[in-house]
Amino acid sequence: MFSNTISTKLWLDFPQITKKCDLAEVIIQFCEKKRDSLKDGDILCIASKIISKSQGLFVDLNTIKPSELALKIHHQVPRKDPRIIQLIINQTKDLSGKRLQISPNFIGGWLPNGLFLTSAGVDRIGEDTAIVLPNNCDEIAKQIAEKIYEKTGKRVAIVITDSDGRIDKKGATQIAVGLYGINGLRKTQSNGKINVETICDMLAASAGLLMGQRGNMVPIVTIRGFEYEFDRDATIKDAVN
Known part of the structure; x- marks a missing residue:
């Protein structure tokens, strides 16, 4: 257990991530430059956008041809580029559109790992460029944490966060889409009843208070002193229905 x-x-x-790179190495070099050491038990909340960029998951929208379904949805949600809609469909791995949820101001999609995300995790970053989420954010979180341990000797947990909206509320919050080292759920018992909290989302939202949204340029937040058991086997699937 760590201090609370x-x-x-x-x-x-x-550093701004603009192309495929070794993000763990960038993190390590940044800490060395700032002379700000990581500590055992730190939780690094990392924005999914720089994860996607560091993995080179850029999509040239000029290469995307919208299907009839994408064009039909565009008529329902005209603010969404039909090419983006096609990418959203593609990310769900179901070209029939059955894994989408659509309203006049919202498109959400279920990813193959069970997560439900606004725009299925697709993020437009330019007039003709978008980025998509990696297929396995847990594995990338593990790779980053293990390289940090290898190079610094510090055992840290990673929570990969993504900006997400809800169909019933305005605005956005931050949720976890990948993790390593910390279980996504916290279970406590009171009066014989077991209470379950989605702690990975609570941590992501806490980091989101400091990260802000597009333009703030704060892609990583350290949470230090949160009490948890280090869990090498933890994945986001533990927190998904």
Whole structure:
């Protein structure tokens, strides 16, 4: 167990990720440059956008041809580029559209791993460019954490976060889409009843308070002092129905 005196730290001036790279190495070099060491038990909340960019998951929208379904949905949600809609359909791995949820101001999709995300995790980053989520954010979180341990000797947990909206509420929050080292659920018992909290989303939302949204340029937040058992086998699937 780690101490329960919790603090947070923004990673200001973190290098902008614009192409495929070794993100763990960038993180390690940044800490060395800032002379700001990681500590055992730190939880790094990392924005999915830089995860996708570091994996080279850029999509040239000029290469995407919208299907009849994408064009039909575009008429329902005209603010969405039909090419983006096609990418959303593609990400669900179901070209019939049965894994989508659509309203006049919202498109959400279920990913193969069971997560439900606004736009199925597709994010437009330019006029003709988008990025998509990796197929396995848990594995990438593990790779980053293990390389940090190999190079620094510090055992940290990783929570990959993504901005997400809800069909019943305006605006966006942050949720977890991948993790390593910390179980996504926290279970407590009171009066004979077991209570379950989606702790990975609580941590992601806490980091989101500091990350902000597009333009803030804060892609990583450290949460230090949160009490948890390090779990090498933890994955986001533990928190998915």
